[in-house]
Amino acid sequence: xxxxxxxxxxVTGLSVAAPGGLGTERYWKSLLTGENGIAELSRFDASRYPxxxxxxxxxxxxxxxxxxxxxxxxxxxxxxxxAAADWALADAGVGPESxxxxxxxxxxxxxxxxxxxxxxxxxxxxxxxxxxxxxxYESFAWFYAVNTGQISIRNAMRGPSAALVGxxxxxxxxxxxxxxxxxxxxxxxxxxGVDSALDPWGFASQLSGGLVSTVADPERAYLPFDVDAxxxxxxxxxxxxxxxxxxxxxxxxxERIYGEIAGYAATFDPxxxxxxxxxxxxxxELALAxxxxxxxxxxxxxxxxxxxxxxxxxxxxxxxxLFGPRGVxxxxxxxxxxxxCAGGGPADLAAALLALRDQVIPATGRTARVPDAxxxxxxxxxxxxxxxxxxxxxxxxxxxxxxxxxxxxxRL
Amino acid sequence: xxxxxVITGVGVRAPGGSxxxxxxxxxxAGRTATRPISFFDASPFRxxxxxxxxxxxxxxxxxxREVRRMDRATQFxxxxxxxxxADSGLDTGALDPSRIGVALGSAVxxxxxxxxxxxxxxxxxxxxxxxxxHLSPYMFDYLSPGVMPAEVAWAAGAEGPVxxxxxxxxxxxxxxxxxxxxxxxxxxxxxxxxxxDTPVSPIVVACFDAIKATTPRNDDPAHASRPFDGTRxxxxxxxxxxxxxxxxxxxxxxxxxxxxxxxxxxxxxxxAYHMTGLKKDGxxxxxxxxxxxxxxxxxxxxxxxxxxHGSGTKQNDRHETAAFKRSLGEHAYAVPVSSIKSMVGHxxxxxGSIEIAASVLAIEHNVVPxxxxxxxxxxxxxxxxxxxxxxxxxxxxxxxxxxxxxGFQSAMVLHRPEVAA
Amino acid sequence: xxxxxxxGLRTILVACAGEDDGVDLxxxxxxITFEELGYDSLALMESASRIERELxxxxxxxxxxxxxxxxxxxxxxxxxxxxxA
Numbered sequence: 001x002x003x004x005x006x007x008x009x010x011v012t013g014l015s016v017a018a019p020g021g022l023g024t025e026r027y028w029k030s031l032l033t034g035e036n037g038i039a040e041l042s043r044f045d046a047s048r049y050p051x052x053x054x055x056x057x058x059x060x061x062x063x064x065x066x067x068x069x070x071x072x073x074x075x076x077x078x079x080x081x082x083a084a085a086d087w088a089l090a091d092a093g094v095g096p097e098s099x100x101x102x103x104x105x106x107x108x109x110x111x112x113x114x115x116x117x118x119x120x121x122x123x124x125x126x127x128x129x130x131x132x133x134x135x136x137y138e139s140f141a142w143f144y145a146v147n148t149g150q151i152s153i154r155n156a157m158r159g160p161s162a163a164l165v166g167x168x169x170x171x172x173x174x175x176x177x178x179x180x181x182x183x184x185x186x187x188x189x190x191x192x193g194v195d196s197a198l199d200p201w202g203f204a205s206q207l208s209g210g211l212v213s214t215v216a217d218p219e220r221a222y223l224p225f226d227v228d229a230x231x232x233x234x235x236x237x238x239x240x241x242x243x244x245x246x247x248x249x250x251x252x253x254x255e256r257i258y259g260e261i262a263g264y265a266a267t268f269d270p271x272x273x274x275x276x277x278x279x280x281x282x283x284x285e286l287a288l289a290x291x292x293x294x295x296x297x298x299x300x301x302x303x304x305x306x307x308x309x310x311x312x313x314x315x316x317x318x319x320x321x322l323f324g325p326r327g328v329x330x331x332x333x334x335x336x337x338x339x340x341c342a343g344g345g346p347a348d349l350a351a352a353l354l355a356l357r358d359q360v361i362p363a364t365g366r367t368a369r370v371p372d373a374x375x376x377x378x379x380x381x382x383x384x385x386x387x388x389x390x391x392x393x394x395x396x397x398x399x400x401x402x403x404x405x406x407x408x409x410x411r412l
Numbered sequence: 413x414x415x416x417x418v419i420t421g422v423g424v425r426a427p428g429g430s431x432x433x434x435x436x437x438x439x440x441a442g443r444t445a446t447r448p449i450s451f452f453d454a455s456p457f458r459x460x461x462x463x464x465x466x467x468x469x470x471x472x473x474x475x476x477r478e479v480r481r482m483d484r485a486t487q488f489x490x491x492x493x494x495x496x497x498a499d500s501g502l503d504t505g506a507l508d509p510s511r512i513g514v515a516l517g518s519a520v521x522x523x524x525x526x527x528x529x530x531x532x533x534x535x536x537x538x539x540x541x542x543x544x545x546h547l548s549p550y551m552f553d554y555l556s557p558g559v560m561p562a563e564v565a566w567a568a569g570a571e572g573p574v575x576x577x578x579x580x581x582x583x584x585x586x587x588x589x590x591x592x593x594x595x596x597x598x599x600x601x602x603x604x605x606x607x608x609d610t611p612v613s614p615i616v617v618a619c620f621d622a623i624k625a626t627t628p629r630n631d632d633p634a635h636a637s638r639p640f641d642g643t644r645x646x647x648x649x650x651x652x653x654x655x656x657x658x659x660x661x662x663x664x665x666x667x668x669x670x671x672x673x674x675x676x677x678x679x680x681x682x683x684a685y686h687m688t689g690l691k692k693d694g695x696x697x698x699x700x701x702x703x704x705x706x707x708x709x710x711x712x713x714x715x716x717x718x719x720x721h722g723s724g725t726k727q728n729d730r731h732e733t734a735a736f737k738r739s740l741g742e743h744a745y746a747v748p749v750s751s752i753k754s755m756v757g758h759x760x761x762x763x764g765s766i767e768i769a770a771s772v773l774a775i776e777h778n779v780v781p782x783x784x785x786x787x788x789x790x791x792x793x794x795x796x797x798x799x800x801x802x803x804x805x806x807x808x809x810x811x812x813x814x815x816x817x818x819g820f821q822s823a824m825v826l827h828r829p830e831v832a833a
Numbered sequence: 834x835x836x837x838x839x840x841g842l843r844t845i846l847v848a849c850a851g852e853d854d855g856v857d858l859x860x861x862x863x864x865i866t867f868e869e870l871g872y873d874s875l876a877l878m879e880s881a882s883r884i885e886r887e888l889x890x891x892x893x894x895x896x897x898x899x900x901x902x903x904x905x906x907x908x909x910x911x912x913x914x915x916x917x918a
Contacts (some may be wrong), residue, residue, distance in 0.1 A: 044541060045541060048541075048543075048544065048545075050544065051589065067851070067853075067854050068847075068851030068852050068853075068854070069850060069851040069852065069853055069854075069871060069876075070851065071849055071851050072848070072849060072851055072879070073687075073850075073875070077780065080797050102684065103681060103699060107682065112555075112558065113555055113556055116555065119615075120530075122618075122619075123526075123527065123530050123534075123537070124534065124540055125532070126537070126614060126615055126618050127531065127534065127536055127537020127614075128537040128538065130456060131456050131457055131458075131614075131617075131621055132882065132885065132886060133620040133886065134615075134618040134619065134621070135622060135623050135879060135882075136623045136875050136878045136879045137431075137875070137879065137880065138615075138618070138619045138622065138624045139619040139620060139622065139623050139625070139688065139817065140580075140687045140688060140817045140818065142520075142619075143519055143520060143578070143580055143818075144521070144578035144819070145518075145519070145578055145579045145580040145583075145816070145817070145818040145820065146687075146818065148579070148682075148818060149580070149682070149687055149817065149818025149819055149820070150682045150687065150818075152682040152818070152819055153682075153684050153685065153686065153687065153819060155684070157682065158681050158683065158684045158696055158699075159681065159682070160679065160680050160681065161579075161680065161681075161682045161820065162577060162579055162586060162590070162680070163555060163577070163578045163579050163580075164576065164577060164578070165521075165556075165557055165558060165561075165575070165576040165578050166574070166575050166576060167556050167558035170558070170575070170576075173573075173575050176610055177590075178591060180597065181648075184521070184593070197555060200540065200541045200542050201530065201533065201534070201542045202555065203553055204533065204544045204551070204553045205545055205555035206544055206546075206550040206552060207544065207547065207552075208547050208548060208549055208551035209549065209552040209553075210549075225529040232734055246774045260612065265573075265599070266572075266573040266574070266599075267510065267571060267572060267573065268445050268514070268562075268565050268570060268571045268572065268573070268574040269571070270509070270571055271565075271566040271569070274565075277569055279510070282510060302479075318761070325474065326527050328447075341556065394619055398552070398553075398556070398558060398559075399553075399558055399559050399562035400487050400562055400565070400574075401558060401562075401574060401575075622878070622882065623875065623878060624878070624894060686873065686875075687875075688875060689873065689874065689875075
């Protein structure tokens with residue numbers, strides 16, 4: 001195996017569970033055709049909520065994807081994570097017969113909301129019926145480590161593993177930590193992020209803080225970088241990626257390499273009131289430097305795309321400063337799924353790898369009119385074909401988290 | 413050349429005392445701080461004992477706005493951060509903020525605040541469709557607790573990598589392990605790392621009641637946590653926090669910092685066995701220990717003290733004893749092993765950091781803290797668990813371990829910098 | 834009070850813990866250990882909690898062990914009910 005500083009972390013498998021597209025190819029098709037995954041909440045009667053839209057996965061029948069024994073003990077988010085893990089491992093061609101030692105298989109995932117629907121039910125049972133009604137599974141179905149633990153158990157992965165929380169940025173941090181873990185000597189790390197909190201309490205909680213759009217039209221509610229941007233729409237789901245040592249992947253005869261996680265960095269904004277600018281640009285610069293690339297090498301940016309005018313402007317300023325005015329194609333396909341919290345970054349990363357594969361950039365949902373002052377070359381309306389060799393994926397989490405990942409097309 | 417990482421500041425909030433000194437006094441005296449739950453009416457619950465902290469946010473210097481804004485666990489983390497920074501003597505204002513990171517561990521984060529807000533929104537559990545009219549502006553932060561590391565970052569002036577490591581009951585070891593990696597790889601020069609958890613709330617008590625993981629020894633709260641004792645029957649839930657200033661070794665030396673210990677090695681593995689169960693053989697924890705010693709480039713015989721997970725459940729103490737024998741061989745029988753959970757209880761994600769604090773203080777003072785409440789031998793737990801009384805001896809190198817739901821098994825080797833090869 | 838039947842137990846097990854893909858619960862399972870039926874201690878604790886709430890019979894901590902079978906469990910539950918009657 002190669003020395004630490006020369007180890008390269010590549011993606012050999014991926015899968016997506018997102019609104020509008022269960023499975024990688026369905027998701028990718030929905031992004032390219034502009035299928036909107038945002039709709040009226042159907043899980044409960046949200047009529048008295050000020051916002052009633054969400055990106056919901058409505059074609060996932062858990063019993064079709066998971067053994068019956070796992071159903072009573074898992075939240076909906078964990079079911080997505082387990083199913084996506086299965087698909088990603090299958091995509092990478094990794095299984096018990098791959099000859100990988102159990103300690104050479106790690107799991108690093110992110111969730112920012114834990115098993116919230118599950119825990120809401122248990123809170124309700126505790127307070128309406130009493131402690132005897134609380135499930136034995138609550139002790140782990142809720143906590144943030146649940147997806148890492150369940151995926152590890154289901155797939156006998158015993159290597160270095162972790163669960164990270166960093167709101168919307170946490171999913172990219174998980175990918176970054178998977179890359180770090182591979183570079184430190186673990187051959188393969190399953191990574192990514194998934195979130196879901198669309199039960200009545202979870203959804204209400206997402207509305208606090210005032211960043212969720214109150215526009216009722218699903219076609220107009222989440223418009224990143226648009227003049228009519230009014231906030232975001234919460235969604236559920238995420239993506240799982242198989243991050244693997246390049247030499248090891250070659251040695252085991254991996255069927256495909258989607259690309260290399262060439263650079264990663266995380267930064268944190270200055271404290272509120274400091275008067276200094278946010279640190280998103282620095283995260284991008286550090287990730288580029290790690291990848292040994294310059295802004296000119298980047299063919300497309302998958303933006304955070306908050307959908308909140310002030311935050312959109314800050315991100316546009318950052319991009320213009322890094323790449324020059326309209327210096328690089330930018331997209332935010334999450335406009336079609338809603339913001340998936342910890343799942344958002346990994347889903348964007350999956351989209352970026354698919355864009356490198358198919359040499360096409362998906363568009364930014366329904367965003368149509370971008371303020372000139374943003375100086376953005378935003379891909380809108382329809383996908384754009386382009387020669388793509390490297391993508392920068394950005395994510396920001398509430399209170400100041402910034403994460404950036406650079407992925408490059410596989411070396412031939 | 414690998415960058416070396418040292419601990420130069422410590423801040424602790426643990427049951428039985430308000431700061432680092434009180435914490436160490438409690439441990440070395442072998443006193444226990446577990447008591448009947450006073451935070452709420454625990455009469456409907458099976459286990460009604462906890463390690464609670466008498467935390468006065470105003471006396472701790474928090475402004476009314478900070479008290480309103482910060483969850484209890486966040487207040488703990490910030491209080492410990494302030495202590496650790498003061499202890500380190502580091503002038504963070506003179507540092508490049510982009511070179512300061514944060515790695516905060518927590519298992520259940522804002523559980524207490526979640527439950528308080530739930531009762532308001534659901535009208536004490538009556539309504540499934542909670543009422544958004546009673547939505548707290550902070551509710552998002554309790555749902556998605558990124559604000560916890562964010563508050564630590566603001567307190568420390570950190571603008572480098574900031575994250576929360578939430579690996580359940582190994583969070584407090586793994587957050588510090590994460591910080592070590594950030595400094596070694598050059599992503600940061602200083603990382604404020606540690607963990608906080610405040611799980612003494614009805615929902616969490618109910619969780620552990622349901623799986624009978626906590627002890628029902630309600631008639632004897634002060635002696636309820638009995639790691640490695642033959643009569644042990646579950647752990648005692650607790651709250652707490654510990655935060656550290658971690659620095660690159662040479663920079664710490666240059667500024668003449670007091671160095672508590674070097675983090676020589678850290679490793680984590682999963683057992684891929686069961687979300688709550690443990691195999692008897694301790695295989696994965698043994699592998700973590702082996703890997704951590706390997707990273708520290710130390711022979712197993714160099715370990716002077718093992719700070720055990722020692723939760724006091726039947727299965728853990730047996731599992732862990734097997735792991736020590738498997739990894740340390742004959743040395744497992746020679747080295748003192750103790751569990752401070754016998755005195756401060758099990759504060760879930762926080763305890764790993766509190767145990768790191770105990771470990772570095774053991775090195776600092778050359779004292780091994782005891783396992784309190786250990787009177788009855790258990791044939792399956794046949795190592796030297798330092799019963800009841802602290803032991804003065806040379807402590808250069810400590811192994812501390814953690815084990816948690818989800819199957820996480822973590823180990824860290826802490827030692828005096830001079831010990832390094 | 835209603836006795837717990839094998840069918841009733843099957844229903845509780847499936848509701849509380851699902852069923853193992855490789856096991857036919859509808860067969861003659863009375864003397865097969867729960868472990869062999871694919872149920873771990875968590876599954877049994879969840880089921881025992883349901884039995885306690887529905888039938889008012891609490892199992893002792895030691896009752897849930899590696900040797901437990903449906904027959905032993907039914908005897909414990911129905912025996913306790915008979916005693917209480």
